[in-house]
Amino acid sequence: MTEHPLLIAEGLSKNYGARIGCRDVALEVYPGEVLAVVGESGSGKSTLLGLLSTELEPSAGRVSYRLRDGRLKDLSTLGAAEKRLLVRTDWGFVRQNPADGLRMAVSAGGNVGERLMAVGGRHYGNIRHEALDWLAKVEIAGDRIDDDPRAFSGGMRQRLQIARNLVTRPRLVFMDEPTGGLDVSVQARLLDLIRGLVAELGLAVIIVTHDLAVARLLSHRMVVMRHGRVIETGITDQVLDDPREPYTQLLVSSVLAA
Numbered sequence: 158m159t160e161h162p163l164l165i166a167e168g169l170s171k172n173y174g175a176r177i178g179c180r181d182v183a184l185e186v187y188p189g190e191v192l193a194v195v196g197e198s199g200s201g202k203s204t205l206l207g208l209l210s211t212e213l214e215p216s217a218g219r220v221s222y223r224l225r226d227g228r229l230k231d232l233s234t235l236g237a238a239e240k241r242l243l244v245r246t247d248w249g250f251v252r253q254n255p256a257d258g259l260r261m262a263v264s265a266g267g268n269v270g271e272r273l274m275a276v277g278g279r280h281y282g283n284i285r286h287e288a289l290d291w292l293a294k295v296e297i298a299g300d301r302i303d304d305d306p307r308a309f310s311g312g313m314r315q316r317l318q319i320a321r322n323l324v325t326r327p328r329l330v331f332m333d334e335p336t337g338g339l340d341v342s343v344q345a346r347l348l349d350l351i352r353g354l355v356a357e358l359g360l361a362v363i364i365v366t367h368d369l370a371v372a373r374l375l376s377h378r379m380v381v382m383r384h385g386r387v388i389e390t391g392i393t394d395q396v397l398d399d400p401r402e403p404y405t406q407l408l409v410s411s412v413l414a415a
């Protein structure tokens with residue numbers, strides 16, 4: 158880990174009318190670090206992820222990101238073209254529902270190749286070759302390259318979504334419950350795959366999950382949210398083994414008892 162944070166959130170708040178989505182959140186993510194955001198349903202995890210990834214506009218506060226040239230940039234000051242470039246090249250977003258992150262009517266190879274073209278890939282042979290390489294990395298047989306994801310199982314779709322997002326070697330990937338809605342055995346395999354790729358590529362990841370076992374397996378650090386606020390933060394194993402806050406203790410013990 159280098160000493161400079163990749164992403165910094167300060168005083169981040171979001172109101173939906175009178176309802177609080179998230180309130181006064183401050184956090185930092187370092188290059189190569191996996192940060193889990195955990196909490197019960199309605200605690201503000203998705204709102205926070207939306208704010209960090211600029212899909213939502215904050216009611217207050219700001220998010221800054223370190224560009225490849227080393228400059229720290231307040232994301233609210235990025236122009237539309239700059240933002241598009243960032244989203245296409247430097248960031249990935251793995252959504253819970255693969256249909257939200259894939260183009261369902263485009264072939265598997267096209268789903269991966271499209272991202273390469275967005276960063277300047279032009280040579281058809283090279284793009285297809287790299288797409289094949291990535292399908293293999295996510296354990297999809299090469300002879301499925303021309304099938305579209307509608308013909309894939311839920312687990313395969315999710316693996317394809319991961320390939321589509323990682324092929325451009327982003328520096329930061331947002332993940333929203335990436336193993337949610339899958340069978341337990343499929344989940345375990347997918348988690349192993351994500352863990353391997355994240356380590357191999359040295360990615361920074363911000364992952365939202367209500368599943369503390371997922372946080373334990375994937376993340377270095379975690380933040381615990383309640384009623385829109387971050388109430389505890391720390392090294393994942395420390396927070397889970399020795400939570401400071403009574404609420405986190407409850408969260409951990411209810412999972413252990415389940």
Ligand SMILES: Nc1ncnc2c1ncn2[C@@H]1O[C@H](COP(=O)(O)OP(=O)(O)OP(=O)(O)O)[C@@H](O)[C@H]1O
Nearest residue numbers: 173176177178197198199200201202203204205367
């Ligand atoms: N578009 C919206 N309009 C109004 N209120 C919203 C909206 N989105 C979220 N909220 C509210 O903001 C609060 C935080 O919701 P959020 O979806 O961020 O929580 P979450 O922790 O991601 O929950 P879950 O795990 O169920 O997805 C909740 O009280 C929710 O009702």
